[in-house]
Structures are given as structure tokens and as C-alpha cells.
């Protein structure tokens with residue numbers, strides 16, 4: 145398996161801007177902050193960077209989900225790129241990373257900076273409806289959203305609540321079990337200075353919070369922020385004498401399907417992410433038992449259950465019992481989970497906070513949330529396009 | 539007491555060439571779903587060809603309008619001012635075929651909604667659109 149493209153690449157640096165609700169800095173400033181930090185962290189100069197990529201790029205929508213293009217970032221940073229990419233599709237949030245891996249493996253670039261910038265807190269202050277799926281007032285709904293929005297499913301929570309209810313009904317899962325995700329994230333966030341929610345959250349607090357779209361409650365939802373996160377992915381031949389021990393990209397997996405992507409198959413208790421998990425494990429000799437910690441996508445808490453099963457970390461229908469009580473997923477548990485607070489407590493970076501946290505753990509920077517001797521970290525990302533990576537430090 | 543203001547208008551679907559039939563079929567009182575003339579498979583959302591056999595000979599076909607509630611959620615959050623809550627957003631598996639799903643509202647008291655309940659279509663007209671919604675099968679139309 146040594147000729148798989150991800151085996152030729154590694155993560156060499158990581159950075160994160162301040163995270164605000166809102167931030168006083170512009171999206172472009174935040175992007176520069178994160179990218180410059182990541183480049184310096186790797187021990188590289190801006191002139192060493194020859195590739196720039198981002199999810200999803202820039203669009204005219206005003207919700208703050210796509211405020212900075214890679215070309216703008218390159219210009220502001222002073223990068224002269226040989227390779228550049230914005231991708232809002234193709235396995236969703238992780239697509240720029242997978243594309244950077246293949247570009248590096250093909251010789252198109254040596255050191256690629258990949259960033260994710262959001263300005264959703266600023267947009268939300270201007271309009272509470274900025275994060276809804278309804279589009280402009282009075283406009284007709286087009287495309288896949290037309291199948292759900294006319295029924296007043298105005299927020300993504302409505303569609304993912306369908307999964308949570310189906311899972312509850314099929315497996316007899318409970319709110320007490322689902323609440324373990326939010327409680328665990330908040331406990332870890334207390335040790336993450338950049339997390340937006342750090343006040344303790346008990347299971348009682350969770351169960352007392354209001355139901356938004358049953359069975360999902362307020363604390364099952366991630367939160368909009370302003371901020372930027374960046375990583376540097378390098379060719380392994382260019383990584384050995386840099387500042388940090390390289391984080392090998394041991395395996396990657398990707399899939400797309402289901403909601404918002406046409407025909408729907410299944411019974412709403414699992415995702416097309418299953419295929420991403422199978423692909424990942426087919427590309428490594430490591431097994432789920434080798435995972436030291438996991439950063440699992442939590443746009444909504446229910447994603448964590450579905451992803452844990454998709455990745456084979458637990459069997460089908462077992463995720464609820466696995467997380468119940470929170471012992472197994474705590475920092476000193478058998479599978480430390482979302483160690484920086486995840487999106488539920490650290491904010492919605494569309495999975496890039498999870499990737500950043502993986503680097504924190506594998507480079508031993510976790511302080512009070514450090515997993516002892518963490519050598520491998522499993523990362524998953526996405527709610528309709530699915531990506532997963534397994535990182536390994538020698 | 540002043541009467542309650544009317545709810546905000548629904549966000550209606552754009553009537554696009556490939557799917558307009560779904561939104562207008564209520565005008566004739568029957569739900570229509572795209573069906574392959576060659577192999578008989580239904581599919582939704584509609585596509586330019588049959589995903590099962592590849593035939594482009596696909597056309598809207600009337601269905602019974604009956605099915606079962608595959609999953610649902612009760613939405614309590616008034617996302618826009620005046621949105622009537624709570625309401626039920628759900629997925630109906632139509633009787634004609636396994637995993638033939640449509641997204642919809644279920645017009646039933648929220649405490650009576652159950653996984654697997656039998657439902658039947660009813661249409662709610664808005665402008666040039668008849669939104670296919672579902673009510674418990676044993677409830678009056």
C-alpha cells in the first residue's frame with residue numbers, strides 16, 4: 145500500500161485564528177492569521193508554500209459560510225501558487241485536503257496550505273435568518289432544497305432530527321444517551337482556550353434544555369462563529385527536517401450520497417459515510433483498535449453516533465450504549481472523543497476544528513485535555529459529503 | 539382579542555421542468571411519482587432516466603397516495619416570525635415500493651404521531667403549487 149497517494153504526504157503545521165461571536169477581525173484577516181500561524185508552525189516560509197486550497201471557496205451568499213477564496217488568500221499572504229483549489233462538493237469539507245494530497249503525490253505542489261474560514265457569527269448578527277435554508281424572502285426554492293423547505297424544514301436540524309428519531313425508534317436509544325455527546329464536548333472544551341463555550345454542562349442541564357426539533361435539543365446543535373483554521377500538508381520527502389514530527393496521513397476515505405444528493409436509500413439510521421469508513425480501513429494495516437483518540441464530526445450530536453458506526457469503531461446500533469455515561473469517551477477513556485470540544489462547544493469550522501485538534505493531540509499540545517501517548521487520531525467530517533482520515537505519528 | 543396574524547407564506551418550490559408534475563398533480567387530486575415505463579420502477583426525486591435500468595422512458599404515474607411514516611421530527615422552533623409551531627416534518631414511504639420516500643408535513647396532533655403509522659395524501663394549495671401532505675389514514679380527509 146506504499147504507493148497510495150496519502151502515504152506520500154503528511155501534515156506539517158497547523159494554525160487557528162481567534163474565534164469570535166463575532167470577531168472584530170475581517171474574514172480575510174482571520175484567514176491570514178491562521179495560515180501564517182500554520183506556515184510558521186511547520187517551520188516554513190511563505191515562499192515555500194506552492195499550493196493553496198479551501199472549502200468551499202467564495203460565493204455571493206451573505207451567510208458567512210463562504211467568505212474567502214483561495215486566490216484572495218494567496219494574494220494577501222504573498223503566496224505565488226503553482227496549484228490552487230476551491231471545492232464545495234466532492235466529499236464535502238475534506239475535499240480540498242484530499243485534492244491537495246493527490247496534487248502533492250502527482251508532483252504539482254510540495255507544501256499546500258489549506259484553510260477554512262467562516263464569518264457566520266457576523267452574518268447572523270445582521271440577520272437571524274442567515275443560517276436558514278430558505279433563500280431570499282419570497283424567492284422560489286430550487287434544486288434539492290425544494291423537496292424539504294416548502295414543508296417548513298427551514299434549518300438543517302430538521303433533516304438530521306429525522307435520523308435521530310429513526311435511530312431512537314429502531315434501537316431504543318434515549319436522550320440521556322445522546323446527551324453524553326454534548327456533556328463530553330463541554331467537559332473537554334473547558335481545557336481549550338479557543339473554545340466558545342467553556343462553562344460546565346451537566347446531563348441535567350442538557351435534559352432541561354429546550355427541544356428544537358425532536359428529539360434534538362439546543363445542546364445537540366453546533367454554533368456559528370467567526371474564525372479560520374489552517375493546516376499545511378507537505379510531501380513526506382520535504383517534511384523530515386521541518387519543525388514538527390510529521391503527522392502521516394495513514395489512510396483516507398470518502399463517500400457521497402443520501403440527503404440533498406438525489407435518491408435516498410436506507411432507513412435513516414445510517415449514512416453514506418459507511419462507505420467512507422470502509423474505504424479508509426481498506427487502505428491501512430491499522431484497525432479500529434489502534435485508534436488512540438477520535439475527532440468525529442458533530443454538526444449535530446447525532447452525527448457522532450452515525451459516524452462512530454460508519455467508521456467501525458462500534459457495531460451497528462451500538463453507539464448509544466457506547467457513549468452512555470461518558471466514561472469510554474472521556475480523555476482517559478478507551479476512545480477519547482472530540483477532545484477540543486468538537487463543534488458543539490468549540491464552534492462550527494465544518495470539521496477543520498477537528499483536524500486542528502488532531503494535530504494538537506498528536507503533537508502533545510493539549511495541556512489539560514491531552515490524551516496520554518496519543519500516536520493515532522481518527523478524524524471524520526461531513527453530514528452529506530463524507531470524509532475521514534487516520535493520522536499517525538511515528 | 540385581536541385575531542392572530544396569518545402565518546408567513548410558505549417557501550414554495552420553483553416549478554422546474556423535470557419535477558413540476560409532483561407539485562401540480564394535486565390539481566387533479568392524485569399524487570404522481572415518476573415511473574419507468576420499461577421496468578416499472580418508481581423513483582423520487584425524478585431523474586432524466588431510470589436509475590434501475592437506464593431507460594429514458596420515464597413518466598409521472600398516479601400512485602395510491604398511501605404509505606407509512608418512516609421517520610419524523612416535531613419542530614418547535616419558530617425559524618421565522620409567526621411560523622406556527624409545533625408541526626410535524628416527516629418522511630413517508632409510499633405503499634408502491636420499498637424505500638420510495640417523500641418529505642412532507644404530517645397533519646396530525648403531535649402527540650399522536652408514531653413511527654410506522656399509516657398515512658394518506660392530502661393537498662394544500664398555494665398559488666400554483668399543491669403541496670402533498672399526509673394525514674393519518676383513519677382520519678377524515
Ligand SMILES: [Zn+2]
Pocket residue numbers: 574575576577578579588589590591592593
Ligand atoms: Zn427502469
